[in-house]
Amino acid sequence: MRAAVALACLLFVTVDTCASASAPLPTPKRPPTPSPAGLVPLPCDGSEPLRPAHGFYCLGDRNYVTPQARQAIIRTARAVHKAYPDTVVTFMDASWPSGKKPFPPHLSHGDGRQIDLALFYESKDGRRLPKPPGSINGYEDFEPRPVAEPDPCPGKWKHRRPDPPKSRTWRLDEGRSEFLTRTLIKEGQVRRVLIEPHLEKRFGLWGNAKARFQGCHAARHDDHLHVDFR
Ligand SMILES: [Zn+2]
Structure with missing residues (x-):
């Protein structure tokens, strides 16, 4: 049965489904061998x-980072999981x-020193949800900016991607999102975390x-954190 599940995972099923199908978690493996460009997969x-x-991110080899960034991301994930x-x-x-730039559609990804993490x-x-609830690819489950907060980029279309509908059944989990952000900021390998100003204020940062702030020529960052590593 496990072999059948593993085969299905390899062929068709999302990794998310595969992780739950193979519980309990297997023993962590040794770090993988780096690519010729020195990058390793998450x-x-x-x-x-x-x-x-x-x-798609793994099947498309879009999950490569430097070995140092990989360790920092794993340390962060373990800290969140412990809390x-x-x-x-x-x-x-x-x-x-390959470590090649550009890495569409991103302006800055490509050399293994960047990762996008979902909020x-x-x-x-108040029930914790396991992953972004409205998005297939993890992006664009935006947390709306409070009315009292100024628009940091008036008139910029990219920054004005629409808020999710008011009728949605979910909202930002502030506690876990703040914990993730603070853990990343404390991580020595992290150079910076890009985040919308209204969340930066809300998290006390x-x-x-x-x-x-990512600036007005990049996408909104109140659905995910962009993390740059040293
Ligand atoms: Zn990014």
Whole structure:
């Protein structure tokens, strides 16, 4: 049965499904051999409390980072999992094994020193949700900017991607999202974390040297954190 499940995972099923099918978590493996460009893949097999938002990121080799960044991401995921044992960190785009830029559609990814991590969400009645609830690829489950907060980029279309409908059944899980952000900021290998100003204020990080606004030519960052490594 396990062999059948593993085969199905390899062929068709999202990695998310595969991780739950193979519980309990297997023993963590040794770090993989680097690509010629020196990059290594983030684990896709559920051996760490880390998973891709969709199997596409692993099947498309879009999960490569430097060995140092890999260790930092795993340390962060373990810290989140220790604080919230039911929680797994969700990742999206990193880089290709070639380390080549550009890495569409991203402006800055490509050399293995970047990762996008999803924020956390809960239901309107406060139940923790395991992954971005409305998105297939992990992006664009935006947390709306409070009306009282100024628009940091008036008139910029990219920054004005629409908020999710008011009728949605979920909202940002502030506790877990703040914990993830703070854990990343404390991590020595992290150079900066890109985040929307309204979340930076909400998480009590306003003015922190590592918490930065991405600017008006990049996508919104109130659905995910973009993390740059040294
Ligand atoms: Zn990014």
